[in-house]
Amino acid sequence: MSVRNVAIVGCGIGRNHMLEGYNNHRDRFQVLAVCDLNEERLNKFADEFGIPRRTTSFDEVLGMADIDIIDVCTPPGVHYAMVTAALRVGKDVICEKPLVGNLAQVDEIIAAEREARGRVMPIFQYRWGDGYGKAQHLIRTGVAGKPYLATAETSWFRGPDYYAVPWRGKWDTELGGTLLTHAIHTHDLMTGLMGEVATVSAEIATRVNTIEVEDCAIANLRMQSGALVSLAVTVGSFEQITRLRLCFENVTMESTLSPYNPGLDPWKFTPRDDAAKARVEEALRDWQPIPSRFQGQMGAYADALDSNGPLPVTLADARRSLELLTAIYHSADSGTRVTMPISGDHPKYRSWRPTDQAA
Template sequence: MTRKLKVAVTGLGIGRSHIEDGFHANSELFEVAAICDRNKERLQSTGDAFGIERREQDFEALLAMDDIDIIDICTPPGTHRDMILAALKAGKHVICEKPLVGSLADIDMLLEAESRSTTHVMPIMQYRYNDGVQKAKHIIDSGIAGKPYIATCEVHWHRDAAYYEREWRRTWEGALGGTLMNHAIHLNDLLFYLLGPARSLFARMATRVNPIEVEDCASISLDMKCGALATISATTGSIEQLSRLRLCFENVTFESDRTPYNPGGEPWKVVPANDDIAARIDAALKNFTPPPARFAGQMREFHKAICNKTPLPLTLADARQSLDFATACYWSAKTYSAVALPVMADHPFYNGWQNAF
């Protein structure tokens, strides 16, 4: 019989999507046994919608619940580190939304705490589980795509003053960064998921769209370890919104759907070099079944890892790679210089890039 894991969710903005699309979609694997939010109206409406009886406004109450296996943290980014540390200390597994923390020092602290714990931390990167990106990765990993040449990653969204009425979204302390950390983070993750890590980068950032502390425009040039060159363009000032990933390989060109808030989803354009490559792609995909999409797929894999004691689908090491990239970007933008990766512990931004410019 499959063991059902009990979950407590704190932060019922995106946390509500975790409940509906992640845990309830896998109701044979998870029970959301408790929820927590400082907003009483949101707390009650979510509890009523999903029939959850235990409703708390104090995070500490979740830590004291002996029957809870997992705490799912969906609160503002600036709160994540201390909540994760407290949950690990209480013997709970942790799922945590992006961005996980605001420095390499913080992620190394979490890695050390996890190594001393009997429980584990999984960062959320749910778009890896969408059908389009899963098929592209399968084609690449099968060796059909050949040598990677170049890639572009565009996250052009629109955010006006109303979006920033929540104070934490405006500041380095609350949001840990701007469009790079909170809007482009998922599509950037898909770029690295498909091509692997960067070897070096050069970044430009600016705050041009809204009167906020953090950046709302970013342009980054990357030299990837696989040999490809890539560019990232991100802004919250685009009237027409889109998210687009385009990758040119020796034998295949991939282009994602343009839908702004569902990166990695179908339909993707896959253009083969010739009929032979097209036939090889068809054969590779014939018996390939992608996992359930987004939160449903990631939560299902998390349950499997916890119950079977196998590696997590995403780890703190994955989050560290993302933070390594961010640290290099903010330092490059501040110093107008190219930055080699990885960033070492003696780097000036190892302890954080807040107030980077």
């Protein structure tokens, strides 16, 4: 196993990367540098974790020859520029969600990665948890059977204080609303269990806060399998929950209500009969616990780097996530049902902004 040198850019969500991820894998990662425009926050972060280098200059980070990985944890509006710059100087890159602000930029990064020495791993830390892992296992092994229907609910609360941060709530800097910033995780889990999306019909609204972007949304999906899925999203729920409920031929699955860790146990698995119950129990009999969230994703990332194997989350995964988002925005804007996939000739390929918010 190799120890790789990391620079964290952005001390907000970057603190979770450090606390849950790198701190739990000190034999595999060494955080040598941290970068943030806010010097007070930068110094507090570096002091807390004993990070030897601190800078407000991303260009300085790019020039650090001994840095192997640049971990981009900045506001979304600068992800594209930072990821592409890091690839150009030969670094491996980790990038928080959302990766970028439109499908054209995703495709440009995919093309850049093909020519680069480094690779890009988008962050989807909610995929790591025993409940979600068991659900995936039951589906992949065929125990669950035919998918029928699923519901995915992201009901969180974000008020004026949250949107007082200057970059939030604006198309130019946040790149979207609650669909992009909050529900993106829930929807990634849902597609991970229910498969590829075929068609999308959606509505969005701004009802909770005085902001540019949406803070409520609903969508109806038909999956390629023929299964139906409904999505509901709001930041106007005083009781915060994330919930996935999936109905398959042989078992019904339901997540916990934990808003920020729905992948954790205990998920509820309800078999259709005694025979299905026996198959579920047998499939899960020797289940080995997996680390959750950033600890799980960073561990899997280190394994992939050591083996030069596929990354645990890929640019294709990020594209799939943003393709669904693009379809939701286009359906809501046009009042039509959108058919997947979305290619370069689609009207929202280069911008998913609603028509009345076009730059």
